[in-house]
Amino acid sequence: MPFTEPSQIGDLYFAFLGILFEGAPYILLGTIISGFIDAYLPSNVMDRFLPKNRYAAIALAGLLGAIFPVCECAIVPVIRRLVQKGLPVSCAITYMLSAPIVNPIVAVSTYSAFAGNDPLFMTLSRIGIAYLVTVIVGVVVHQFSIKNILRNSLLNKIQTDSQNIQSSAVLFNKEKETPDRLLIALRSAARDFLDVGMYFVIGVMITALYRTQIPQGVVDQFASSDLIGIPAMMILSFVLSLCSTSDAFIAAQMLSFSSAAKLAFLTYGPMMDVKLVFMYSSVFKPRFVLSLAVGLFIVIGILFYQWSNIPVPGT
Amino acid sequence: MSQRLIIILQSIVLFVFGSIFIWFYIDGRIEKYLTSVGIFQMQALLAGLFLCIISAFLLLTSSKKVSCSHDHDHDHDHDHDHDHAHDHDHDHDHDHDHDHDHDHDHDHDHDHDHDHDHSEITVGGMVLTSMIILVPVIISALYTPDAYSKNWVQNNSSSWGKGVIGETPEAFTLKKQVNDKPSIEIEGELDGSKSKSVADAAGWGAYTIDDLKQQVDQNKEGEFLMDVISIFYTGGDEEVQGVVKGLPVETMGQVMPETMHNGEGKRIRIFRLMMNCCIADARPVSIPVEFSEDVPSYKEMGWYKIHGVMDYEKWDEFTIPVLKAQKMVPTEEPPESAFGQRQ
Numbered sequence: 001m002p003f004t005e006p007s008q009i010g011d012l013y014f015a016f017l018g019i020l021f022e023g024a025p026y027i028l029l030g031t032i033i034s035g036f037i038d039a040y041l042p043s044n045v046m047d048r049f050l051p052k053n054r055y056a057a058i059a060l061a062g063l064l065g066a067i068f069p070v071c072e073c074a075i076v077p078v079i080r081r082l083v084q085k086g087l088p089v090s091c092a093i094t095y096m097l098s099a100p101i102v103n104p105i106v107a108v109s110t111y112s113a114f115a116g117n118d119p120l121f122m123t124l125s126r127i128g129i130a131y132l133v134t135v136i137v138g139v140v141v142h143q144f145s146i147k148n149i150l151r152n153s154l155l156n157k158i159q160t161d162s163q164n165i166q167s168s169a170v171l172f173n174k175e176k177e178t179p180d181r182l183l184i185a186l187r188s189a190a191r192d193f194l195d196v197g198m199y200f201v202i203g204v205m206i207t208a209l210y211r212t213q214i215p216q217g218v219v220d221q222f223a224s225s226d227l228i229g230i231p232a233m234m235i236l237s238f239v240l241s242l243c244s245t246s247d248a249f250i251a252a253q254m255l256s257f258s259s260a261a262k263l264a265f266l267t268y269g270p271m272m273d274v275k276l277v278f279m280y281s282s283v284f285k286p287r288f289v290l291s292l293a294v295g296l297f298i299v300i301g302i303l304f305y306q307w308s309n310i311p312v313p314g315t
Numbered sequence: 316m317s318q319r320l321i322i323i324l325q326s327i328v329l330f331v332f333g334s335i336f337i338w339f340y341i342d343g344r345i346e347k348y349l350t351s352v353g354i355f356q357m358q359a360l361l362a363g364l365f366l367c368i369i370s371a372f373l374l375l376t377s378s379k380k381v382s383c384s385h386d387h388d389h390d391h392d393h394d395h396d397h398d399h400a401h402d403h404d405h406d407h408d409h410d411h412d413h414d415h416d417h418d419h420d421h422d423h424d425h426d427h428d429h430d431h432d433h434s435e436i437t438v439g440g441m442v443l444t445s446m447i448i449l450v451p452v453i454i455s456a457l458y459t460p461d462a463y464s465k466n467w468v469q470n471n472s473s474s475w476g477k478g479v480i481g482e483t484p485e486a487f488t489l490k491k492q493v494n495d496k497p498s499i500e501i502e503g504e505l506d507g508s509k510s511k512s513v514a515d516a517a518g519w520g521a522y523t524i525d526d527l528k529q530q531v532d533q534n535k536e537g538e539f540l541m542d543v544i545s546i547f548y549t550g551g552d553e554e555v556q557g558v559v560k561g562l563p564v565e566t567m568g569q570v571m572p573e574t575m576h577n578g579e580g581k582r583i584r585i586f587r588l589m590m591n592c593c594i595a596d597a598r599p600v601s602i603p604v605e606f607s608e609d610v611p612s613y614k615e616m617g618w619y620k621i622h623g624v625m626d627y628e629k630w631d632e633f634t635i636p637v638l639k640a641q642k643m644v645p646t647e648e649p650p651e652s653a654f655g656q657r658q
Contacts, residue, residue: 002344003457006464006616013455014463018348018594020452021336022355025362032365116482183376186369190325191436197332198447205451211595212463217473246591249656253598255480 011212019204022243023073023275027200028193030074034081035189039181044086054088058138061091062131065099071244072100072270073200076279077192083283084157089146094138097296100244100270101130110266113248122259126248129303130267136299137292149288151281195282203275207241223256226308230301233261237269238293244270260308268300319377321441326373328445333366335456343650347461348594350655352486355592462652463594465616468571468586471598475584476575478633479551484656487548489530489555490522522554527562538563538622543587544600544654550627550634559625564638567620567646570613573603576630581606583613585621585638588653597653604638611643620646 004010050057070078079096083089100106107123114122147155222232233254242250247269251262272293280289339345340360349355531539541564549555566585573582586601588594604621613619623640 002459002461004460006460006462008464008466010458010460011463011467013459014348014461015595016451016455017339017459020455021339021345021348021359022593022595024332024336025358028362028365112485114481183379186372187322190322190329190369190373194325194328194441194444194448198444201448201451208595212467212470215470215473216598220473242596243592246596249591250596252481253474255474255477 008213012208015212016204016208019208019241020201023200023204024197026071026074027077027196030070030077031189031192031196032185033074034077034192035185035187037078037081037085038188039185041085046082046085046087046091050088050091054090054142055139057088057091058094058142059135061094061138062098062134063102064095065101065103068099069103069105070099072273072276073243073279075099076276076283077196080154080192080196080283081188083150084154086158088142089149090138090142093141093292094134097137097271098131098134101267102127102134106244106248106270109245110248113252117252118259122263125307126263126266129263129300129307130271133267133296133299133303134271137295140295149284151283151285154283196279199278199282200275203241203273203278206274207239210239219254220256223254223258223261226258226260226305229257229261230264230304231297233257233265234268234297234301237265238273240269241273241275242269258308260304263307264300264304267304268296271300272296317438320438321436322373322377324438324441324445326370326377328448329366329370329373331449332452333363333370335452336360336363337367339456344461346651347653350590350592350653351651352655353592462648463588463597465571468569468599468616472571472574472601474598475601476630476633478630478635479548481551483548483551486654486656487542487545488552489527489545489549490552522552522558524558527558534565536563536622538565540565542566542654543568543585543602544589546625546636546638547600547602549625550636553634556627556634556636560627562625563622564625565620565622566638567618567649568601569616570604570619570643571601571615576603576628581608581610583610585619589656590653591656594653602636602638604640604643606640606643613643614645618646618648620644 051060075096079087079092083092107127110123110126111119113119141149146158150158219232219236222228233251237247240247240250247266251265254262254265257265277289277293280292284292336359339348340356340363345356345359349359527539531541533539539562543566546559546564546566549559568585568587571584571586573584576582582603582605584601585604586599588597589600590597604623605626620643621638621640622642622644623638626637626639628635628637
């Protein structure tokens with residue numbers, strides 16, 4: 001039994017724990033995968049599987065979520081490790097942004113959330129535009145030096161890794177101490193869990209604060225036109241920090257907003273929200289996270305504003 | 316030494332974190348936080364168990380020095396390793412040489428790893444990280460009321476004047492099994508297309524009182540036991556309304572004052588929470604309840620069973636179900652206070 005009666009501050013604790021119970025298992029899964037990648041995957045092995053042409057590689061990275069569906073909480077530690085292991089940053093960012101949307105689980109949940117309201121068109125629009133956006137981001141990121149993108153602590157690791165390509169691959173074959181490797185994997189996993197978990201906790205607190213302390217109807221007044229409705233819904237998705245597998249159910253209920261605004265909500269949110277800003281900060285420089293937030297906001301906003309001119313089939 | 320201290324700190328954080336998950340699961344309170352539809356509750360338990368197992372593993376091995384012999388962050392090793400790799404290639408079959416090489420590597424790497432960890436995580440930094448994680452988690456776990464307050468309900472009541480838009484979630488549509496059932500016995504199988512059209516004519520979806528009886532249990536008095544959310548969604552289907560209107564119903568939920576269409580002051584609101592995954596995405600779904608006389612005294616946010624007769628009203632373009640109440644009885648909060656919507 002709980003020790004306290006419902007109260008305004010109790011709402012905060014209640015919602016905070018709810019998101020924690022929902023999200024932490026995925027963070028744990030992500031950090032365990034990341035730990036095992038650290039211990040078992042030799043550097044630059046990804047190069048063998050990705051196309052040599054960087055643009056083709058970025059285009060492919062945007063589709064990887066279909067094979068390795070990961071939600072936005074789990075992907076941050078994984079991506080951090082893959083970058084250290086030599087995955088090109090442009091591909092990594094494209095995969096990071098697209099996987100929470102371009103994946104079968106989210107396709108199914110989006111489809112069922114919009115049942116009766118052009119579900120196929122909504123689902124395909126969400127996935128199609130998300131893919132387009134993430135590839136654009138990957139291509140843009142490719143034009144910049146990773147020194148401007150990654151945190152210094154990560155940068156140091158990746159540089160030495162790339163010098164170590166040959167040796168590490170050979171050492172990998174030579175290594176026979178499995179117990180040690182398990183230890184390395186779990187120690188890495190624990191370190192990642194605490195590192196990413198810290199940012200997650202801060203983000204979840206802010207989200208829970210918004211979710212419980214502010215009248216949720218305040219956004220409805222912005223629904224009158226797409227010019228305001230689309231940015232308003234993107235800001236809402238940023239603050240709400242919903243999981244990409246469940247956000248479609250919330251969006252479908254936002255009755256006063258247009259389909260374009262709902263889709264902008266469903267595309268921006270999984271790529272950028274309060275908890276992700278903090279979690280991304282464990283990988284990227286603050287300035288890059290800010291640029292990404294603004295850039296995605298503009299690109300997604302424009303795309304969906306244009307999208308709203310496409311005639312919806314069946315109407 | 317500080318390396319070991321950091322690992323011990325980490326394992327404490329993981330243990331506290333994990334045991335909160337296990338505690339809420341074993342206590343059954345997880346029902347209040349995560350939907351029982353799907354595997355969310357099981358995920359939380361597994362996460363708790365894994366966190367505790369990893370914590371124990373880290374603690375037991377905390378004194379062990381790890382040879383970071385693979386590709387970790389060591390500028391200086393580079394050439395050295397490379398040479399060894401060559402040795403290895405040459406002495407492919409010689410175990411002795413191999414071991415020798417390896418040990419050498421081992422020591423060398425270890426020094427670097429040690430240095431490196433020092434520069435990356437300090438004990439102070441680790442303490443700070445631990446506090447940022449543990450303080451909010453522990454306070455929330457100890458002081459959570461397992462329920463929302465009146466304030467939250469008011470914050471989330473902006474849509475209470477609206478009815479159903481779009482399709483009814485499968486969990487709350489009364490037609491779900493009716494449409495699945497074979498609607499007619501096929502006598503002759505010679506003409507498949509004909510028997511299909513006969514089935515259509517015989518009324519797929521023609522919703523009757525018999526269908527409702529199949530779907531919904533009745534209490535001893537013959538009242539249909541319907542939850543608030545299913546009642547709300549009948550407002551989206553005229554065919555179902557045709558059957559349900561005028562029927563005696565028993566429902567249960569939390570009550571609040573009615574703020575709209577309540578000129579005579581004879582109405583209150585009854586609501587239940589509907590959630591997708593976790594309680595943070597929940598919203599209250601409600602219907603108005605009308606008494607023929609004055610509203611009996613009640614506790615706001617209290618749990619009540621209401622017995623009454625179903626009716627419908629038009630509010631703007633929406634059809635709103637209204638329960639004409641005959642009796643209101645205080646009741647216990649059910650263990651699963653929010654309904655899961657996911658399919």
